[in-house]
Amino acid sequence: MDEVPAVRENFADQLIAAIKRKNSCVVVGLDPHFKLIPDAIKQKFSTFQRQNLEYAARIILEFNLQVIDLIAPLAGVVKPQIAFYELYGWWGIWAYAETIKYARQKGLLVIGDVKRGDVPSTAEAYADAHIGEVHIDNIVETPFAADAVTVNPYLGADSLLPFLQTAKKQNKGIFVLVKTSNPGSGEFQDLMCGGKKLHETIAEKTHAWGKDLMGKQGYSAVGAVVGATFSHEISTLRKIMPAAYFLVPGYGAQGATAKDIAHCFNPDGLGAIINASRSILYAYTFSHWREKYGVKGWKDATREAVLKMNEEIRKIVIN
């Protein structure tokens, strides 16, 4: 059971409030990479007899809790990527669920980066699991209780409808994969279909789906994943989906800079949240921070990495 107040606003309004509260458009990607977790954390679990999935999951969770405490004053949104939890089996999924619970207790919004998509009856199960509720006899449970999820549109509108309906009912958000940040994303997403690129068609649909979930501040609870690594596509997508919040991966370790993401924002200074994972969580492994803080100063490195990113993005947001 989660800690969120009973009366909730539209997800877009919650998101804008979180951004303004922290004066930050940064999303901290909670992507556990076991090898990169500081030894200081691992040593707490040195009494474990065997380095099994439970051992890894408990270390990951402890790391996440410390990171959340660190970044909660500096950023309003976290995004755990579920793949890096599935990697540790059901123990990993336990850590994923506990991470979401703790982040929400700390007042953070949580985007579950699950990229799910399936036929309608199956999509309904995913939506209920991640942003909805499940009924077991007369009991209601909220298995993961994220504030929003990412979804894959390849199966068509009927496959996304359960997510849209659940988001509307529960005041949650969804982010549709429109143009992803990987180098090969153009292979299918940029195919010309009827005079426009496939991802532009999906952007048009995303805009249309979002009309039924508008918040009070002109933004929709239906957002879009738009990779920062393709800055030339962003302006077009901004025009097609003026009311969609963009979830922008690729900043930092993936190579995109603040300049690249300038066009993600609307003239009101809103409309985009920028994700960074490795460059924040494992800042202490980057030579610049390592020299300054050493391994023992990983928390200082992480804190300063968020502050620096906040500052870089504030500079380019026109408001």
Added chain:
Amino acid sequence: MDEVPAVRENFADQLIAAIKRKNSCVVVGLDPHFKLIPDAIKQKFSTFQRQNLEYAARIILEFNLQVIDLIAPLAGVVKPQIAFYELYGWWGIWAYAETIKYARQKGLLVIGDVKRGDVPSTAEAYADAHIGEVHIDNIVETPFAADAVTVNPYLGADSLLPFLQTAKKQNKGIFVLVKTSNPGSGEFQDLMCGGKKLHETIAEKTHAWGKDLMGKQGYSAVGAVVGATFSHEISTLRKIMPAAYFLVPGYGAQGATAKDIAHCFNPDGLGAIINASRSILYAYTFSHWREKYGVKGWKDATREAVLKMNEEIRKIVIN
């Protein structure tokens, strides 16, 4: 740790051997629907103080184990749909992992219907989780250890490469979503892009990806999901991907008949496996079987539903 012999064949060869051993092209979809699980199973857990996620997951697992025992002599492949396990949180994922383990102990091949797809570094985590292995310090674990998984191609070839590499290294299989069985699948999948439908382009790529993972019997470890509900598309796809095994959903409860799926098979009588979930697992809820066996006879209904489906498909396979 799984029970599969150390030396494994190409997944397509394992699949063909399983089909021939059981004389069955049926895939039993292990999709738990809590409400439909017979009361006789639920009563075993009546001492539970609260109907929570653990309670549901334990009932689901018990049901699956009994179903696996029932169908193992009659079919060679099972396909748990992970969404229906995620619905019960990490307890549900525990039931998913235990289900796979038990099915493989019983000599069944397991296709994890996960439809994952993400940017390359993330896709690698998914591939390792579901068909590969994870290294924790000096220990190697196989978190889910399915024999094959379904994958979503929307992010492009680079996003599927980790699955292809892992499948090759571990002799596992993947099934690429080409044309899905939902009514709205045509919205994007049938868009005309450069003179052909998007799903035909993806079929061509699937054929190409599969060339590097060919088994000894002319089939590839890279298969395709092709919905039985679109029988007019199937013949074209069969020609584009002659060496791909088709995983065909939509039989039974989704409305496709044996005739619809006839064109999924090659002239050698191979090339397709046909999934049914609700019409087998919950056969006792369909009026025909309910009248014959009643609620208490759910096992007889399930057994006979598999036998009947085996027979229906054998009739239309030309060999």
